[in-house]
Amino acid sequence: MQFGIFTVGDVTPDPTDGRVPSEAERIKAMVAIALKAEEVGLDVFATGEHHNPPFVPSSPTTMLGYIAARTERLILSTATTLITTNDPVKIAEDFAMLQHLADGRVDLMMGRGNTGPVYPWFGKDIRDGIPLAIENYHLLHRLWREDVVDWEGRFRTPLQSFTSTPRPLDGVPPFVWHGSIRSPEIAEQAAYYGDGFFANHIFWPKxxxxxxxxxxxxxxxxxxxxxADQAIVGLGGQVFMRKNSQDAVREFRPYFDNAPVYGHGPSLEEFTAETPLTVGSPQQVIDRTLTFRDHFGDYQRQLFLMDHAGLPLKTVLEQLDMLGEEVVPVLRKEFEALRPAHVPATAPTHTSRLAEEVR
Amino acid sequence: MIAVISAGLGQPSSTRLLADRLAAAAAEALGPDTAVETIELRDHAHAMVDATLTGFPSGTFRTAVETVTDADGLIAVTPVFNASYSGLFKTFFDVLDRDSLEGKPVLLGATGGTPRHSLAIDYALRPLFAYLRAAVVPTAVYAASEDWGSGETALPDRITRAGAELAALMSARPAPPKDDPYAHPVPFEELLAGGH
Incomplete structure (x- = not known):
């Protein structure tokens, strides 16, 4: 199992003191969080992509390239890369470049984006979300596998004799996830290509x-x-921990109550009962996360959302220490002990895909 | 099974009173085995607002939503507030999936302090249910305060007629079964060919 974190990159006021980080502070905080992830032994850091305030990460490969230079083992990923509004040619180029810089420590997750105005800002229409995701990814898939591509589709200018450069590292394209919280078409797409499927299940019932x-x-x-049980599945998670669970609840409650996604709605207790959100001791987080396997089967990647709702950087780094030191080692052992031998332990990596190619 | 939604707030509530009478009329027309499940929206007020914020219905409210979406017919009754349906009434339909009432036989009712708002059913409720593609019966029942004390038979007659219309529609044209996209996905080749 691969364990990691994913960040939305929101600039949210800290509800306890009203402090709002600058964009510069937030961007540097995201980097600090990624470096911490490697330091505490996590496997993956994934950044969101957004093109509207209050979010800062509009240029994921710039950020991931910088993090690549300052890490050695961490897999750099996205949650998600907008396959609808980005030009698939530019995605092919950007992530192949990142692969070379990061020595293959790269995969990425396709997503559609659910903010209506972003589509027209990039010359697209949200009502074409699914067809855009299907067609654009089909082109991206070819650009990484065929040296010279002739192509014509509905959404982009045609290509004649086009070669996307640089070619993928060692001729092995990055592993791709498809993220969706609602659409059977995207689950179908991931299955068709044999790609991974990521269900960010943190906001709704299982x-x-x-x-x-x-x-x-x-x-x-x-x-x-x-x-079916060999398919590559990734899941989200959302936790806040302190040694004593009462302390965790007390400290997290104002962040929960004012959170952009669910604030001013259900109580922390109600939301915890209905969704994977876990606020409590590291042991509670371990117990809850293990139930994901009961619900979804053996899976390959677990990403936690840790830096959101205005939590200060210092707190997030403390959370990552606990996650890396007290939670993940136990989860690794427990999940591994339960996994049948024929089920992949992790999502494919550059090394494993290269070995597959050679064989 | 007939699901009944009452958006009345008072206790006792004239909206609930009308809802019960409409349900009884429809059940009588359908026959003695007809099951009726009544939902007081007030009981789910907090959960409904939560659902608009989180995107999912929780706890007993989820059961209430399933009761409505699984029903063979629906009776929906609201008080008229400031010339339209109440906010509570609208909130319930806001959290339903857009296609969840498609083709479902529906009987509408409303209550108010004065008969001057009786057209609220036609200019506010009917467009809402038309958008949801529900099959609304021709007769809707509006009950003003004075209707409850009137010696004339106008209100009981309208209730009986409306109940019979709902029963007839439920018998003649039941809601079509829902296609399950998770059980029957569109094959990828079709998606790629741009068929959808």
Whole structure:
């Protein structure tokens, strides 16, 4: 199992003192969080991509390239890369370049984006979200696998004799995830290509996501990539920990109550009961995370959302220390002990994909 | 099964009173085995606001939503506040999936202090249910305060007629079964060909 964190990159006031970080502070905080992730032994750092305030990460490969230079083991990823509004040619180029700079420590997650105005800002229409995701990714998939591409589609100017440079490192394209919280079409797409499927299930009850992941697994098998339980599944998670669970609840409550996504709605207790949010001791986080396997089967990647709702950097770094020292080592051991031998332990890496190619 | 939604706030509530009478009329027309499940929206007020913020219905409110979406017919009754349906009434329909009432037989009712607002059913409620593609019966029942003390039979007659219309529609044209996109995905080749 790979463990990591994903960040939205929101600039949110700290509800306890009203302090708002500058964009510069937030960007540097995201980097500090990524470096901390490697320091405490996590495997993956994934950044969001946004093109509107209050979010800062509009240029993911710039940030990931910088982090690549300052880390050695961390896998650099996205959550998500907008396959709808970005030119697939530029995605192919940017992430191949990043692969070379990061010596292959790169994968990425496709997402559509659900902010209506962003689409027209990039000359697109949100009502074409699914067709854009299908067509653009199909082109991206070819650009990384065929040296010379002739192509014509509905959404982009045609290409004649086009070569995307640099070519993927060692001729091995980055592993791709498809993230969706709602769309069976995206689960179908991930299954068709034998790519990974990431269900960020942190805001809704599990029953919905069980159907989505179940569909992906079943179609993965249908398309001949392996058995359903060998499909590559990633899940989200959202936790806040202190040694004593009462302290965690007391400290996190104002951040929960004012959080942009669910604030001023359900109580912390109600939301904790209905969704994967876990606020408590490291042991509670371990116990809760282990239930994900009961609900979704053996899976390959677990990403936690740790820096959101205006939590100060210092607090986030403390959380990462606890996650890396007290939670993840136990989860690694427990998940590994439960995993059947024929199920992949982790998502494919550059090294494992290269070995596959050679064989 | 008939689901009944009452958005009345008072206790006792004239909106609930009308909802019960409409349900009884429809059940009588359908036959003695007809099940009726009544939902007082007031009981779910907090959960409904939560659902608009979080995007999912929780706890007993989820059961209430499923009762409505699974029902063979729906009776929806609201008080008229400031010339339209109440906010509580609208909130319930705001948290439903857009296609969840498609083709479902629906009977509308409303209550108010004065008969001057009786057209609220036609200019506010009917467009809402038309958008949701529900099958609304022709007769809707509006009950003003004075209707409850009137010796004339106008209100009971309208209730009986409306109940019979709902029963007839439920028998003749039940809501179509829902296609399950998670059970029957569009094959990828079709998606790639731009068929959807």
């Amino acid at each position: 029953e919905h996501f069980q159907r989505l992941v179940g569909l992906y697994r079943q179609r993965f098998e249908h398309y001949g990539h392996g058995s």
